[in-house]
Amino acid sequence: MTKPESKKSSVAAINATGKCATASPAALQVNNGTVEPGCPDQSTPIKAKVMKQTSRENLHRRNTECEVYDDGTNTFFWRAHTVTVLFILTCALVYVTLLEETPQDTAYNTKRGIVASILVFLCFGVTQxxxxxxxxxxxxxxxxxxxxxxxxxxxxxxxxxxxxxxxxxxxxxxxxxxxxxxxxxxxxxxxxxxxxxxxxxxxxxxxxxxxxxxxxxxxxxxxxxxxxxxxxxxxxxxxxxxxxxxxxxxxxxxxxxxxxxxxxxxxxxxxxxxxxxxxxxxxxxxxKPYQWQGLWNIPTYKGKIKRIAFQFTPYSWVKFxxxxxxxxxxxxxxxxxxxxxxxxxxxxxxxxxxxxxxxxxxxxxxxxxxxxxxxxxxxxxxxxxxxxxxxxxxxxxxxxxxxxxxxxxxxxxxxxxxxxxMLPIPFFIMQCWLLGILLIFTWTLWRFFIRDITLRYKETRRRKQEVPADRDRPLGNGSTATPSGRSKLNGSSETLRQRKS
Incomplete structure (x- = not known):
């Protein structure tokens, strides 16, 4: 069920870049975790990144959510009953208006009016x-x-x-x-x-x-x-x-x-x-296995009683x-x-x-x-x-x-x-709270700012050290890799001149 969503998000990401806009969902294939697109190689890292992120999110949700089986039985218990509640509410208001005598007590009538207003609001909220x-x-x-x-x-x-x-x-x-x-x-x-x-x-x-x-x-x-x-x-x-x-x-x-x-x-x-x-x-x-079955579909009385008791347990479970x-x-x-x-x-x-x-x-x-x-x-x-x-x-x-x-x-x-x-807090207690707040602020600054900057600097330095090693690596014919596009152009023109001679 997650594969069509992954394909759709991958195609949307590719179209957003303006490249390979004509690629169809069928052109994307997932084989053993690798992406085989039907468009140029320039969009491959984008699609692979989107697919990897989507699969990671889906895996995380599957690990935290339990599996639920429900036969989908829709009984009288689960219906909204909006018309029934409206009819009962209207009958109650008609009774109070026409049949009940209003007491001559201002305080009592005020309390009763406030309670009645709250009850009407609760009836609306429960149904709507x-x-x-x-x-x-x-x-x-x-x-x-x-x-x-x-x-x-x-x-x-x-x-x-x-x-x-x-x-x-x-x-x-x-x-x-x-x-x-x-x-x-x-x-x-x-x-x-x-x-x-x-x-x-x-x-x-x-x-x-x-x-x-x-x-x-x-x-x-x-x-x-x-x-x-x-x-x-x-x-x-x-x-x-x-x-x-x-x-x-x-x-x-x-x-x-x-x-x-x-x-x-x-x-x-x-x-x-x-x-x-x-x-x-x-x-x-x-x-706990969450297998829900309609009450009238359970044959035994023991199973019915157990089903009623489990009605007060969660429908499914999510691990935080x-x-x-x-x-x-x-x-x-x-x-x-x-x-x-x-x-x-x-x-x-x-x-x-x-x-x-x-x-x-x-x-x-x-x-x-x-x-x-x-x-x-x-x-x-x-x-x-x-x-x-x-x-x-x-x-x-x-x-x-x-x-x-x-x-x-x-x-x-x-x-x-x-x-x-506003009673002043004792000085030594204030010192303890300020020290705790300072420690939390310092740890936050180090964990999410200084540490990340340091890691990015080390990664950049490592990549710069790897680039010269790739340049000096010999090719198959004994020559070294050319470092720039201009040298490649000069080398190709020299070869062409030798062929003409």
Missing amino acids: AKDGPFTRPHPAYWRFWLCVTVVYELFLIFILFQTVHDGRQFMKYIDPKLGVPLPERDYGGNCLIYDPGNTTDPFHNIWDKMDGFVPAHFLGWYIKTLMIRDWWMCMIISVMFEFLEYSLEHQLPNFSECWWDHWIMDVLVCNGLGIYCGMKTLAWLSM EWKPASNLRRWLAVLGIIFMFLLAELNTFYLKFVLWMPPEHYLVLLRLVFFVNVGGVAMREIYDFMDDPKFHKKLGQQAWLVAAITVTEFLIVVKYDPNTI
Whole structure:
């Protein structure tokens, strides 16, 4: 299937040069990896280069994508049902308009009108929005979360345009318990693992840290590993966030933790175990055979139940190969992904602080569930945009919205509490961050600029050294090769003069 595409691209490349424009696709033949064109030899390097590049790209996509077998059964479950959804929506609006009595409560009617507007928008998006890269368990599921992303971004924009007081009091419309300043819990203090002063429970410091955030850390990093699909990137983000907690504990009290809470409980136990389980799941998904068969085509009940369970697994699998050091574009993209991940993590804590939401509030949990569902789609769209820019010429819609949400959340934090954000970072911490940034900048400069210039200089010097050796190499008749076209002309005229004599 790739050969016709290779031939077509080769002919287009030759026609673009203005040479051999009349060559037909049949004139190109591929035999054992070599190109045998039916046109002059001047276009052979161009065609060979295009064919080699195309075959390399196709081989890379085959290595990263799994093989999928699908019988193509189109059932009632997979249809769009746009007319059905429109009919149900119209019936609901007619019922509210003609049969239901409108309450005489302005606040209640305002809330109900906003919720109804959001539901109508979600109905439109689920049936009419553009599909993303994921299809399981159903494309409508991912279209739903795309519309939720739009609604959440609009909500953040609304909060951003309010005053600090009005924005915090607006949260009372969502939950009357909000809008009240809450004290932050300090995880630091006594950092003794074994406290001999407490005879009843000397390990009370460990049990105090074993709250609901421990399984949340494990589950969060398990899901993040499924999103990123790279062990090194996950470990770098995990360790970097602990350094951020060290650096910003003077701004948020709950960043102050014991050393063993940072590196043993978080990095090694919770995050490390989550990353390990995530990588094992990735290995299973990459080796799993993806053979899809219609539910009613399966004869046994056990097979039907198994097919229903596998409906909640991916339709196919793509192995992410980030390769950050391959070129400057991928290196900057990986740095940007790490930066946005860390910023989204920090927004979780800072938004709770500036909007006065307790950590156990359901809105905090809903935000985490939201990012779990949209983060995987965004990472897949970013990877496709990086890995295959010829086909994916623009950034995906979910990735674009997630980036906009992350930036908007940070702007809300800056506007609502600039005093906390602008607290000066301790001098020695600032020195460490400047040193790290300088090392990254130096390595980038050496890897993608100085190293490439040095390699090109060595290659040019090597070629110049090979040219004199080719000139002085004797020919078959004992004479040496003529170095220029003028000497060739003189030699041919001398031979002609001898023949006339």
